[in-house]
Amino acid sequence: MTLEAEYGVPTVALHTDKFDRVVRSVAAVNGMAGFRQVFVPQPIMGKSARELRGYVDGADPITGRPVMQEVVEGLTRPFDEEEGNPVEFDRSTPRLVEPDTAERLERLFLESHWTDGLPIVLPTEARVAAMLAGTRRKADEVVGRMRSTHFREYWEYTVEKVAVNAVMAGARPEYFPVILALAASGVTARSSSSSAMASMAVVNGPIRHEIAMNAGTGAMGPYAHANATIGRAYGLLSQNLQGGSVPGLSYMGNQGNSYAYNSVTFAENEERSPWEPFHVQHGLQAAHSAVSVFSGCRSTAFALGLRERHWQDHVRNLLRGMDPSIPPTLLLDPIAARQFVDRGGFAKKDALIDWLHGTAQMPAREYWDYQLVQNYIYPRATFGEEPWASKLGAAPDAMVHMFRREDIHAVVVGGETNGYWRIMGCTYQKTVSVDAWR
Amino acid sequence: MAEKIAVLNPMGFAPKVTRKPLAPRLPTLEGRTVYLVDCRFDDSDVFLGEMRAWFAEHLPGVTPVVKRISSVYLNDDPATWEEIRTRGHAAIVGVGH
Numbered sequence: 001m002t003l004e005a006e007y008g009v010p011t012v013a014l015h016t017d018k019f020d021r022v023v024r025s026v027a028a029v030n031g032m033a034g035f036r037q038v039f040v041p042q043p044i045m046g047k048s049a050r051e052l053r054g055y056v057d058g059a060d061p062i063t064g065r066p067v068m069q070e071v072v073e074g075l076t077r078p079f080d081e082e083e084g085n086p087v088e089f090d091r092s093t094p095r096l097v098e099p100d101t102a103e104r105l106e107r108l109f110l111e112s113h114w115t116d117g118l119p120i121v122l123p124t125e126a127r128v129a130a131m132l133a134g135t136r137r138k139a140d141e142v143v144g145r146m147r148s149t150h151f152r153e154y155w156e157y158t159v160e161k162v163a164v165n166a167v168m169a170g171a172r173p174e175y176f177p178v179i180l181a182l183a184a185s186g187v188t189a190r191s192s193s194s195s196a197m198a199s200m201a202v203v204n205g206p207i208r209h210e211i212a213m214n215a216g217t218g219a220m221g222p223y224a225h226a227n228a229t230i231g232r233a234y235g236l237l238s239q240n241l242q243g244g245s246v247p248g249l250s251y252m253g254n255q256g257n258s259y260a261y262n263s264v265t266f267a268e269n270e271e272r273s274p275w276e277p278f279h280v281q282h283g284l285q286a287a288h289s290a291v292s293v294f295s296g297c298r299s300t301a302f303a304l305g306l307r308e309r310h311w312q313d314h315v316r317n318l319l320r321g322m323d324p325s326i327p328p329t330l331l332l333d334p335i336a337a338r339q340f341v342d343r344g345g346f347a348k349k350d351a352l353i354d355w356l357h358g359t360a361q362m363p364a365r366e367y368w369d370y371q372l373v374q375n376y377i378y379p380r381a382t383f384g385e386e387p388w389a390s391k392l393g394a395a396p397d398a399m400v401h402m403f404r405r406e407d408i409h410a411v412v413v414g415g416e417t418n419g420y421w422r423i424m425g426c427t428y429q430k431t432v433s434v435d436a437w438r
Numbered sequence: 439m440a441e442k443i444a445v446l447n448p449m450g451f452a453p454k455v456t457r458k459p460l461a462p463r464l465p466t467l468e469g470r471t472v473y474l475v476d477c478r479f480d481d482s483d484v485f486l487g488e489m490r491a492w493f494a495e496h497l498p499g500v501t502p503v504v505k506r507i508s509s510v511y512l513n514d515d516p517a518t519w520e521e522i523r524t525r526g527h528a529a530i531v532g533v534g535h
Contacts, residue, residue, distance in 0.1 A: 002514065003475075003531065005458040007523045014485075014532025023534065031458040044533050045480035052481070053488040068492055075472070075528045078463050091452040101440040114448050123446045146450070150512050155450035164446045241450035371480070376510050379478045383509040 001032055011035075012074035016042035017061040021249045022192070026151050036074035040067060045371065109168075113246045116235055116261060120168040131163040134176030135437055139163070143183045146242040148192040148250055157183065157241040165240055169233035174211050175226055178203060178291055180437035182234045187293045187429045189238040189263045190245035196253030198297040200264035200329075200426055201234060202411050204279035205289030207434050213267035217415025220266050220331075231265025259297050264424070266413055272334035273412035274341050275349040282431040289434035294409075294426040296326055305419035306339040312359065318423055319360040319402065325372035326425040327407035328356065333414030336421035349410055357405040365396035468499040470527035475518070476506040482533040489530070 004011040015023050017039045027035040039062045040055040047055075060067050097105065105122055109115050121127065132139050137159045145154035162183045166176055182189075182201060189199035203213055214224030222228055239245035247253075270277045270286075279290035301318040322328060330352075332340070346352035367373060368391075381388035391400045409428050414420070464470060472493070474486040486504050493502040503526065507515045511534075522529050 001458075003519050003522060003529050004461050007519045008459075008461045009519075009523055009526065010461045010463050010528045012528075012530050013534060014530060015534040019534060029452075029455060031456045032460065034460055040485075040533065043480070044482060044485055047481060047484070049484050049488055052485045053491070055485065056488045056492050068489075068496070071489075071530060072467060072497075075530075076463050076466060079460055091455065093449045093451055094447055097445050097447050099442040099444045101442055103440065105443070105445055109448075122443070123448065124443060125446070128446055153453050155452055157450040160446070161448070161450055164448045168448060236448070240448040243450060243452055375479055379507070379510045385509070 001027065001030055001035060004035060005032060010075050012071050013037045014071075015039055016044060018042045018248075019252070020062050022252060025249055029153050034079055038067060038070045038074060039063075113244060114236075114240055115168070116232065116239075118261075120236075121170050123164040123167040127167045128160065128163050131167050131171070131173050131176055132160065134173030135159065135180060137180070137437065143180060144186045146183075146186055146188050146238060148188055148190055148242050148245060152192070152243070152250070155241060155243040157237075161241055162237055165237035166233045169229050169236050170225075171229040171233045172211075172225070175230050175233075177289075177434045177437040178207060178211070178230050179233045179237070181291045181432040181434045182230070182293065183237050183241065184437065185291075185293045185430055185432045187295055188242055189235045189260065190242065190251065191295065192245070192251050192253070194252040194254050195296075195298060196255050196257040197295060198257040198259035198263060199234065199238075200259075200294040200297050200424060201231060201266075202278055202292045202294070202413075203230075203265070203267045203289070203434070204270065204277045204292070205284075205434065206287065207289035208267040208270075215267035215269035215271075215413055217417055219269070219413050219415070220264060222262075227265050227267070228262055231262030234263045234265065235260055257298065264297055269334055269412050269414060272416065274334075274337050274347075275410070275412070278409075278411050279431050281349070284431065284433065290431050291434055292431040293429045294329060294424070295429050297424055297426040299323070299326065299425040300422045302420060302422040305336060305421075306343045308343070311339075311343050315356070316359050319356065320362060322402070322423065322425050323372055324362070324367055324370055324402040325376055327403040327409075327427060328360070328423045329408070329426050329428065330356070330410040330421065330423055331414075332410060332412050332421045333416060333419055334412055335414075335416050335419035337410075337412045339419060352410060353405060353408050356408050357401060357403065360402040360408075361399040362402055363396065364391065364394040364398050364400045367391070367400050367402065464528055467497060467528065471501040471503060471525060473522045473526040473529045474502055474504045475522070475529055475531040476504060477511040477531060477534065478506055479511055479533065485533050486530075 003009045139160040141159045147154045166179045191197040211226045213226045245251045476483045490502045
């Protein structure tokens with residue numbers, strides 16, 4: 001679209017047919033409803049040249065017309081009056097929904113894709129007012145902007161809009177500063193990526209105790225009201241405040257992701273951790289409260305403790321099982337965290353991160369052949385971006401680091417019922433002050 | 439009859455849609471240079487190679503140029519866009535999924 005609109009070059013965009021609705025929608029909200037787009041069958045990935053030639057010679061699965069006829073016409077047929085007309089549709093957001101019975105409103109919310117499929121608490125004026133009492137911020141203050149993907153437009157939202165979603169999630173007013181901080185991060189928990197991402201939120205500081213967040217037994221499961229509803233609110237506010245998360249239109253996650261129900265929201269077990277709290281690592285003081293946001297949660301690996309003889313091999317195996325485009329965050333029960341200290345001598349978390357970085361290596365030929373490395377890292381390497389550019393020079397059998405050191409993290413969580421621990425493949429985004437939103 | 443209640447709308451505020459200009463179409467592709475822009479996603483390079491072959495067989499008067507974007511599709515690529523504007527007449531960008 002940039003080529004067409006900003007450089008004046010007649011352009012046709014090719015997409016696979018599964019993305020028909022989403023790419024037309026993206027063109028429309030970018031003011032280019034008439035942008036010429038042609039479709040070929042899904043998938044492209046893994047098909048032979050001969051099979052792809054069949055796509056070129058074949059028909060557009062959406063229109064049934066020959067692909068190349070559409071391409072040539074797309075570059076040569078003048079726009080008719082209708083195509084050139086400005087996009088006209090109502091994008092205003094009324095403050096109130098048309099009054100109705102509770103039963104019919106619940107159905108309306110569900111059918112409008114405003115929920116996560118579970119029952120919600122209807123956001124009445126009284127309930128929203130009660131939620132707003134959980135912060136000193138004004139209802140009409142703008143909190144931030146969010147979008148589901150790079151190609152979408154940003155939507156904006158106020159404190160009141162965040163409160164509406166917090167009520168829907170069943171959150172209590174005392175949780176509201178944490179929810180506002182998540183909204184202020186601008187990091188969506190409803191990415192539209194076809195890789196079916198979810199987010200993770202880690203809460204640190206005194207707020208954990210003030211609102212009875214769980215950092216111990218069952219912290220990442222449905223065993224604390226604050227964890228459950230703050231995480232659910234993060235998901236609901238993301239999908240509604242960014243303008244939707246509708247399969248086939250604004251959500252393309254191929255398999256979906258059950259982590260998205262509450263965005264893996266928990267408190268760090270600071271009291272039982274051998275290391276400094278996560279938010280302190282990121283510039284805040286221990287006495288301050290904060291929430292840290294991670295995105296791209298899809299995969300986990302797990303183990304029980306660290307065995308004396310082969311623990312290093314076992315950890316290496318876990319890391320090697322991950323996709324190298326998605327860095328690891330270790331989620332360590334305090335028992336496992338102390339074992340890393342005892343076995344590896346990692347008195348500081350930095351020492352553990354150094355070791356993990358050095359351990360996670362694989363032959364260059366395997367590294368560069370990963371599909372996601374080809375899609376997202378190889379282009380940056382060829383563009384000269386480090387540290388990937390230097391890896392391009394590695395011999396095929398030379399060992400290369402799977403991850404950048406700064407992308408590897410560790411958080412302590414769990415109730416010490418055992419030393420199980422896991423690795424979440426995800427990308428740390430930012431740490432946001434909760435105190436600023438009280 | 440159940441009581442009607444008023445509730446708040448949970449959606450955020452959409453930005454205003456501003457129409458952007460679409461480039462005038464070419465009268466013909468004959469004698470023109472058409473860039474086939476590889477967005478470097480999955481095996482789009484193989485696909486565009488086949489499209490280049492199609493042009494050679496069916497529209498030999500067209501000069502197809504396969505051009506890979508400089509980085510990932512998430513990044514803007516002004517150097518490539520400028521090259522296409524100055525050296526080409528049209529573009530086919532793919533393959534998005």
